[in-house]
Amino acid sequence: MRYRLAALASLAVFAIWLPYGVGSYTIHVLDVGLVFALLAVGMGLAMGVAGQINLAQVAFFGAGAYVTAILTTKSGYGFWTAGAIAVAVSAVLGLLVGIPALRMQSHYLGIVTLGLALAFLNWITNAEVAGGADGISAIPVPPLFGVDLSSDYLYYYLELAAFAVALAFGLFVVHTSLGRRLRAMRDDALAASAVGAQIPLLRMTAFLVAGSYAGIAGVLYAGLIRFVAPETFSLANMFLLLAMVIIGGRQSLVGCVVGAIGLTLIREKLVDFATYAQLSYGIVVVLMVVFAPTGLAGVPARLRSIVDRRRRGGGAAAPELAAFQPLAPSTVDLPADRPALEARGVSKRFRGLKALDGVSLAVRAGDIHGIVGPNGSGKTTLFNVVSGFYRPSAGAVLISGQPAGRAGPYQRSLSGVARTFQNLRLFRTLTVRENILVALDRTRTRWIWRYPLWPVSVVRAERDLGRRAAELLDTFGLAGFAAALPGSLPYGTQRRIELARAMAGAPRLLLLDEPAAGLNGEEARQLARMVRSIRDSGVTVVLIEHNMGLVMSLCDRVTVLASGAVIADGTPAEVAAAPAVIEAYLGDAELSEEMAP
Amino acid sequence: MQVTLQTLVGGLSLGAIYALVALGFSLVYRTMGLVNFAHADVVMTGAYVASTFSLTARLPFALATAVAIAVTGLIGLVIERVLRPLENKDFDLMLIGTIGFGIVLQSVAILIWGTTGRAVPSPVQTAPLSVGGIRIRTYDLVVMAVAAVAVVLLMLFLQRTKRGTAMQAVAMDHEAATAVGIHVGRSNAAAFAIGAGLAALAGALVGPLLFVSPTMGGSLGIKGFAAAILGGFGSIPGAIVGGLAIGVLDSFAAGHFQGYSEMVVFLVFTAIIMVRPTGIFGERTVSRA
Amino acid sequence: MSGLTVDGLTVHYGGICAVRSVSFAVGSGESVGIIGANGAGKTSTLKAVMGLVPRSGSVRLGDQDLTGVRAKDMVRHGVGYVPEGRHVFAGLSVEKNLLLGAYAHSWRGETRTTLAQVYEMFPVLAQMRGRLAGALSGGQQQMLAIGRALMLRPRLLLLDEPSMGLSPKLIEDILRVLLRLREEGLSLLLVEQNAKLTFGATSTCFVLENGEVALTGSSQQLRHDPRIRRVYLGL
Numbered sequence A: 001m002r003y004r005l006a007a008l009a010s011l012a013v014f015a016i017w018l019p020y021g022v023g024s025y026t027i028h029v030l031d032v033g034l035v036f037a038l039l040a041v042g043m044g045l046a047m048g049v050a051g052q053i054n055l056a057q058v059a060f061f062g063a064g065a066y067v068t069a070i071l072t073t074k075s076g077y078g079f080w081t082a083g084a085i086a087v088a089v090s091a092v093l094g095l096l097v098g099i100p101a102l103r104m105q106s107h108y109l110g111i112v113t114l115g116l117a118l119a120f121l122n123w124i125t126n127a128e129v130a131g132g133a134d135g136i137s138a139i140p141v142p143p144l145f146g147v148d149l150s151s152d153y154l155y156y157y158l159e160l161a162a163f164a165v166a167l168a169f170g171l172f173v174v175h176t177s178l179g180r181r182l183r184a185m186r187d188d189a190l191a192a193s194a195v196g197a198q199i200p201l202l203r204m205t206a207f208l209v210a211g212s213y214a215g216i217a218g219v220l221y222a223g224l225i226r227f228v229a230p231e232t233f234s235l236a237n238m239f240l241l242l243a244m245v246i247i248g249g250r251q252s253l254v255g256c257v258v259g260a261i262g263l264t265l266i267r268e269k270l271v272d273f274a275t276y277a278q279l280s281y282g283i284v285v286v287l288m289v290v291f292a293p294t295g296l297a298g299v300p301a302r303l304r305s306i307v308d309r310r311r312r313g314g315g316a317a318a319p320e321l322a323a324f325q326p327l328a329p330s331t332v333d334l335p336a337d338r339p340a341l342e343a344r345g346v347s348k349r350f351r352g353l354k355a356l357d358g359v360s361l362a363v364r365a366g367d368i369h370g371i372v373g374p375n376g377s378g379k380t381t382l383f384n385v386v387s388g389f390y391r392p393s394a395g396a397v398l399i400s401g402q403p404a405g406r407a408g409p410y411q412r413s414l415s416g417v418a419r420t421f422q423n424l425r426l427f428r429t430l431t432v433r434e435n436i437l438v439a440l441d442r443t444r445t446r447w448i449w450r451y452p453l454w455p456v457s458v459v460r461a462e463r464d465l466g467r468r469a470a471e472l473l474d475t476f477g478l479a480g481f482a483a484a485l486p487g488s489l490p491y492g493t494q495r496r497i498e499l500a501r502a503m504a505g506a507p508r509l510l511l512l513d514e515p516a517a518g519l520n521g522e523e524a525r526q527l528a529r530m531v532r533s534i535r536d537s538g539v540t541v542v543l544i545e546h547n548m549g550l551v552m553s554l555c556d557r558v559t560v561l562a563s564g565a566v567i568a569d570g571t572p573a574e575v576a577a578a579p580a581v582i583e584a585y586l587g588d589a590e591l592s593e594e595m596a597p
Numbered sequence B: 001m002q003v004t005l006q007t008l009v010g011g012l013s014l015g016a017i018y019a020l021v022a023l024g025f026s027l028v029y030r031t032m033g034l035v036n037f038a039h040a041d042v043v044m045t046g047a048y049v050a051s052t053f054s055l056t057a058r059l060p061f062a063l064a065t066a067v068a069i070a071v072t073g074l075i076g077l078v079i080e081r082v083l084r085p086l087e088n089k090d091f092d093l094m095l096i097g098t099i100g101f102g103i104v105l106q107s108v109a110i111l112i113w114g115t116t117g118r119a120v121p122s123p124v125q126t127a128p129l130s131v132g133g134i135r136i137r138t139y140d141l142v143v144m145a146v147a148a149v150a151v152v153l154l155m156l157f158l159q160r161t162k163r164g165t166a167m168q169a170v171a172m173d174h175e176a177a178t179a180v181g182i183h184v185g186r187s188n189a190a191a192f193a194i195g196a197g198l199a200a201l202a203g204a205l206v207g208p209l210l211f212v213s214p215t216m217g218g219s220l221g222i223k224g225f226a227a228a229i230l231g232g233f234g235s236i237p238g239a240i241v242g243g244l245a246i247g248v249l250d251s252f253a254a255g256h257f258q259g260y261s262e263m264v265v266f267l268v269f270t271a272i273i274m275v276r277p278t279g280i281f282g283e284r285t286v287s288r289a
Numbered sequence C: 001m002s003g004l005t006v007d008g009l010t011v012h013y014g015g016i017c018a019v020r021s022v023s024f025a026v027g028s029g030e031s032v033g034i035i036g037a038n039g040a041g042k043t044s045t046l047k048a049v050m051g052l053v054p055r056s057g058s059v060r061l062g063d064q065d066l067t068g069v070r071a072k073d074m075v076r077h078g079v080g081y082v083p084e085g086r087h088v089f090a091g092l093s094v095e096k097n098l099l100l101g102a103y104a105h106s107w108r109g110e111t112r113t114t115l116a117q118v119y120e121m122f123p124v125l126a127q128m129r130g131r132l133a134g135a136l137s138g139g140q141q142q143m144l145a146i147g148r149a150l151m152l153r154p155r156l157l158l159l160d161e162p163s164m165g166l167s168p169k170l171i172e173d174i175l176r177v178l179l180r181l182r183e184e185g186l187s188l189l190l191v192e193q194n195a196k197l198t199f200g201a202t203s204t205c206f207v208l209e210n211g212e213v214a215l216t217g218s219s220q221q222l223r224h225d226p227r228i229r230r231v232y233l234g235l
Helices: A002-021 A024-049 A057-073 A079-103 A106-126 A152-175 A177-187 A189-194 A199-225 A235-248 A253-269 A271-291 A296-313 A379-386 A409-414 A432-440 A445-453 A455-475 A491-504 A521-536 A548-554 A572-577 A579-586 A590-594 B002-032 B039-055 B061-086 B091-113 B138-160 B162-172 B174-179 B184-206 B216-231 B236-275 C042-050 C071-077 C094-101 C110-121 C123-127 C138-150 C168-183 C195-201 C226-233
Strands: A339-350 A353-364 A368-372 A394-399 A417-419 A509-513 A540-544 A557-562 A565-570 B129-131 B134-136 C004-013 C016-026 C031-035 C056-061 C079-082 C156-160 C187-192 C204-209 C212-218
Touching: A002 A152, A024 A057, A024 A152, A024 A177, A024 A199, A024 A235, A024 A253, A057 A079, A057 A106, A057 A199, A057 A235, A079 A106, A079 A199, A079 B236, A106 A235, A106 B091, A106 B216, A106 B236, A152 A177, A152 A199, A152 A253, A152 A445, A177 A189, A177 A199, A177 A432, A177 A455, A189 A199, A189 A409, A199 A445, A235 A253, A235 A271, A235 A296, A235 B091, A253 A271, A253 A296, A271 B061, A271 B091, A339 A379, A339 A540, A353 A379, A353 A394, A353 A540, A353 A557, A353 A565, A368 A379, A368 A521, A368 A548, A379 A394, A379 A509, A379 A540, A409 A417, A417 A491, A432 A455, A432 A491, A445 A455, A455 A491, A491 A509, A491 A521, A521 A540, A521 A548, A548 A572, A557 A572, A557 A579, A565 A572, A565 A579, A572 A579, A579 C195, A579 C226, B002 B039, B002 B134, B002 B138, B002 B162, B002 B184, B002 B216, B002 B236, B039 B061, B039 B091, B039 B184, B039 B216, B061 B091, B061 B184, B134 B138, B138 B162, B138 B184, B138 B236, B162 B174, B162 B184, B162 C094, B174 B184, B174 C071, B216 B236, C004 C042, C016 C031, C016 C042, C016 C056, C016 C187, C016 C204, C016 C212, C031 C042, C031 C195, C042 C079, C042 C156, C042 C187, C071 C079, C079 C138, C094 C110, C094 C138, C110 C123, C110 C138, C123 C138, C138 C156, C138 C168, C168 C187, C168 C195, C187 C195, C204 C226, C212 C226
Parallel strands: A368 A540, A368 A557, A417 A509, A509 A540, C031 C187, C031 C204, C079 C156, C156 C187
Antiparallel strands: A339 A353, A339 A394, A557 A565, B129 B134, C004 C016, C004 C056, C204 C212
């Protein structure tokens, strides 16, 4: 930590001293570089952190610059007033462009944002008020208490201040709960919604932030060059910005800054060989994408993992899974009159395939209830309906007596439903601790407003979350793995992390989808112990399993599904003896008679 | 009414070009699930190569076009081979990789042919026809005819030949395709090469219609992309319908909004896609389960 | 032994060890079953034999070492594969699906003869030859998947849970097809959850539990073995 502060302090001193040591041409280039750095940070927040393809960033930039230009030259507004309005306009534009992100992702989003960028370019090239192809010149120098900001040296300090605040805010967002939710959304939107992330609002937020940063960059640009024209906001510059973010490392804000300033300097150095420069950006982007997708910013981490691996080979101990600490048993009596979960005639069709056919079952509060059945019998489909990922084609689901209606996974998570997934869905780029922190965070999405308005409360909440995370990690014996990435850990450990993450939301109903898959005998026994402890602490557990030995010894009641319908429901012993069940599994009820001991 | 019909007809030839571009996008997407943002620059490369061979080397237009298709086919194979490791893994990264290739193609074009661009004379120098009071340029008819032939050949390939059927099978289920002995990697490479070839054809044909410049891929490619998505990404009939629709929309927008026509086209496109994200015929691609 | 010999087959994926050093053999003209509960590793075993998942251990067919052979080349060595869940090419016609089974050869001459024979074995496919495979019922798709695998006249046929999602009547039809294939001298390796079908169609059975062979014996004997019920139902 002390190294970090020292490094930061020396960087700050260097940055402040820099103008004294460089010529006027270089400082101008640096000023442009800082503008692009701001743009890159905004883009990194949307694309790298939140995973939203944003190819309209250059349009938001243009909006900020042009609104400033128009309001100061044509409507006589003061520079700062115009600038404030410009940032607001860019932010709103970002929000509008974010609306398509609600309905589509990936390449669709790419083409829509690119198209909107072209539309903007088309508008400013033609509109009279925007000066057409000639642009707008003679933008007034921003006034600042008598400081002459027409000097590139002094303008540098203005930009540096704005940039430092913007970067600090960006880093603050990334390392706290909003940033974690965005990163979880990027890694696995489905799992993120199951732990309480409201995906649509988060996507809009990403675009809002990207737009705001680009707006600020646009205002600064207008004040620096004091001339705006369509060429600056062309597709070529959009792709240059993209190259900056990819080469620097889109998931790291500092990487984006390095990429932006680096490429700006290189571009100026190679201004006589502009086309060769462009060619090399293209080649570097392709190479990076195939060989180094985390960009330059990812290099330290990769070096560290190589060093670690070598050190590990020398006998350093790997962290171990500690024992599970039983949870405190519940002192509150669960309501005996209402089932914790009830399905009434639930059917689900997919284009003619009937996955669930009139499934009715009731899970008593405080039970461990098993759902079993041959391959393709609809078990996971049922879970998806209960946790809100699918809407039933017919029938209803009631949770603690309340109809779940059309509530999506986010709302169900907030009302006490948690689940694990058949094919582990941990957030790959988040550490184990961060995976837990995301799920522990029960705040509504509207709390995002605390960030700009009351950031101190965010810091306080972080400390509280950190404390609770440490407790949960200890409970599940995962303390040794807190800083590790889940993908590098043994399978059994990953299963336990997913269980801990599900429990982090303090659910009343826990759905486990094949929790014992791939576990050996000892791990399966540990799982059984954990599930019993969880039940004793007041949580109703429903689990899908194929490991029949586990199901029979662990579950209070069992429901058997075959071809989407319930064929048996009762205690494990009752169900195992039912002819319909034997037929479904073995193919012939008569076999059971032949096999009677 | 006259004006409307004239505008409609005027939009069809450019629409045929957009349809060819969209076909290239859709074929690659349908078989590999890859969105190729370099496609637009491949169109531009095709335009330059064809016009270079027909103007400088004095080759007949058809032969110059064939050379362009061969060259871009090779480019397509290179791109597929380089990006193959990403194929079923990170979709967004693959997309960005193709953007990188696009930048490379553009730079190379500028280095070889300069930035000023060139005007390509129409290979057909006859007077325009007049049908019921509507002017139809002969070259427009040539474009539409060639595009139609290309589409028919593509459909025949996909539906009547062994390799074409295999290409369709790979798109539907690549594990089952492997189990019957199909080399998925080679099939994808072929799809990519054909997609690039279609782009080159579009580029060669569009030379006489628009101005050939290194940045021409931008607007043309994006409209072709939008056409593919509008028709239903991955659907062959969708690419054709989408292309023609965008061509006509473009024509009407140019007529009514002049300079703002691009903005109008993209706003309309965004609105339609918001309402029906999978396009007119629905999206068809590899299942990435 | 001129049949299939599998030795020490091991499959890892997603961090789990799905198949732990499994060994078995299918004699020439013999039919062998692999049964067990879900998650026992049956499908992984079959996919590993076919080379569709990374594996360690050895796989030999007759005197040929197939250990290094990639999945797409297995057909050329006489191995036919009927995947779990059918996996027919839904957007192509029945006839195209069958022809694709013979992709490794030319579609003229002998392939056409084989096609006629497949139509004769499965008359329902002949009736539906022009229909899209996606429009067929589950049972018909299963017939199509088997027919497709027969197009190159394999020596060994691998079948992965052909009974999945089918009614008892259709399962009877599958059994009849498998018995007929046995008569024609084809070696069969059948992976199934449905014990009844497997005992009827095979002469030897291996029972998998947690990726390992737990029981083995002749189908006739295993049919009456109470341990089978424990493996499936836990009680």
